[in-house]
Amino acid sequence: MKRYDCLKLLASMLGPKVIVVTNIGPISREWNALRPSDANLLQVNLGLCAAVGMGVAVSLPHRQVVLLDGDGNLLLNLASLADLANQNLRNLVHIVLDNESYEGGGGLKSATAGRADLAAIARGAGVPSASVTATLEDFENIARRSLNDPGHHFIVAKVEKGSVDKLPTLTLDGKEAKYRFARYIESTEGVQILRPRYTHI
Amino acid sequence: MEAAAVDAVVDGLKKSGVDFISLMPDSDFSVLQERVANDRYFTYVPVSNEAIGVGVCAGAWLSGKRPALLVPTSGLLVAAWPLTSICMAWSLPLLLLIPYRGDIGDAFWLMGPYKDTTEPLLKVLNAPYSVIVKTEDISKAIVDAQGSTISWQRPVAVLLTGETIK
Numbered sequence: 001m002k003r004y005d006c007l008k009l010l011a012s013m014l015g016p017k018v019i020v021v022t023n024i025g026p027i028s029r030e031w032n033a034l035r036p037s038d039a040n041l042l043q044v045n046l047g048l049c050a051a052v053g054m055g056v057a058v059s060l061p062h063r064q065v066v067l068l069d070g071d072g073n074l075l076l077n078l079a080s081l082a083d084l085a086n087q088n089l090r091n092l093v094h095i096v097l098d099n100e101s102y103e104g105g106g107g108l109k110s111a112t113a114g115r116a117d118l119a120a121i122a123r124g125a126g127v128p129s130a131s132v133t134a135t136l137e138d139f140e141n142i143a144r145r146s147l148n149d150p151g152h153h154f155i156v157a158k159v160e161k162g163s164v165d166k167l168p169t170l171t172l173d174g175k176e177a178k179y180r181f182a183r184y185i186e187s188t189e190g191v192q193i194l195r196p197r198y199t200h201i
Numbered sequence: 202m203e204a205a206a207v208d209a210v211v212d213g214l215k216k217s218g219v220d221f222i223s224l225m226p227d228s229d230f231s232v233l234q235e236r237v238a239n240d241r242y243f244t245y246v247p248v249s250n251e252a253i254g255v256g257v258c259a260g261a262w263l264s265g266k267r268p269a270l271l272v273p274t275s276g277l278l279v280a281a282w283p284l285t286s287i288c289m290a291w292s293l294p295l296l297l298l299i300p301y302r303g304d305i306g307d308a309f310w311l312m313g314p315y316k317d318t319t320e321p322l323l324k325v326l327n328a329p330y331s332v333i334v335k336t337e338d339i340s341k342a343i344v345d346a347q348g349s350t351i352s353w354q355r356p357v358a359v360l361l362t363g364e365t366i367k
Binding site for chain 1: 260
């Protein structure tokens with residue numbers, strides 16, 4: 001199963017207001033090509049995609065949040081699975097595109113190429129719904145079911161290494177991503193995030 | 202930490218508009234942690250390490266919350282990684298409250314190394330800080346630090362020492 005094909009299917013299932021937080025690396029580039037939107041928070045560094053996504057999902061419980069994580073990103077900070085589970089979220093679909101390698105870092109194998117089973121770890125951490133899929137048909141069914149069922153869902157999609165040719169270059173850095181995402185939240189949530197009035201001095 | 206200091210911290214957090222607290226459980230802040238955990242005014246997210254806490258607060262701020270992270274002294278070293286890879290790289294604000302163990306007067310030998318690491322690390326991380334020794338100064342220090350972190354879009358810390366963490 002190719003990651004790009006999974007993401008293409010997923011993009012076709014999401015409404016425009018679904019917030020998507022993505023791992024840094026090829027996932028960000030592919031997702032940006034398939035679903036360009038200020039509702040995306042792209043390029044979250046290794047070990048932190050689940051943590052940043054937790055902050056978003058807890059803060060906006062009425063918004064659906066999808067995390068597009070990588071096996072290497074999640075493995076670096078597995079405790080975030082336990083902390084996420086304890087939040088009893090009703091608005092989170094956490095998808096790990098598991099290519100069993102550090103593709104963005106040169107392609108060496110990750111622990112999931114050996115004996116590590118991220119879905120079993122998630123279940124052990126208390127995540128109520130955790131599944132593994134290795135075919136596009138399964139992925140589509142599980143993703144659609146998860147998106148339509150309020151809760152905290154964890155899906156491991158076993159994918160091949162490698163991306164597609166001629167992806168557009170991702171020209172966004174973290175600072176621009178911050179402003180775009182925060183402005184988007186301001187406009188859709190009616191809150192002020194950037195440069196709020198501050199009068200104590 | 203005595204009750205008056207806990208009251209002063211909570212007062213400062215509320216006056217400064219903080220409405221979201223993440224923390225790693227820690228003996229120096231345990232009474233304070235229990236207080237904020239049971240105060241419905243705050244969205245409360247306990248975490249298993251301080252790096253997760255920085256990430257959670259980053260996501261919360263981007264989603265319209267006003268977060269603060271309670272960081273055990275040693276945990277600042279764990280938090281240094283996302284304070285760099287997220288807060289520095291994205292220019293994000295974050296209010297850090299840190300018990301300053303290992304400051305002069307702290308008799309526990311194991312805390313000694315944190316005198317060498319805490320302030321230099323905050324400087325390297327481009328995170329300005331105040332060192333507060335009197336309980337009466339806590340609330341205003343938190344309000345000032347929160348104003349500065351929002352204005353400057355970088356982390357700002359309040360280090361609590363002396364009578365404030367007795």
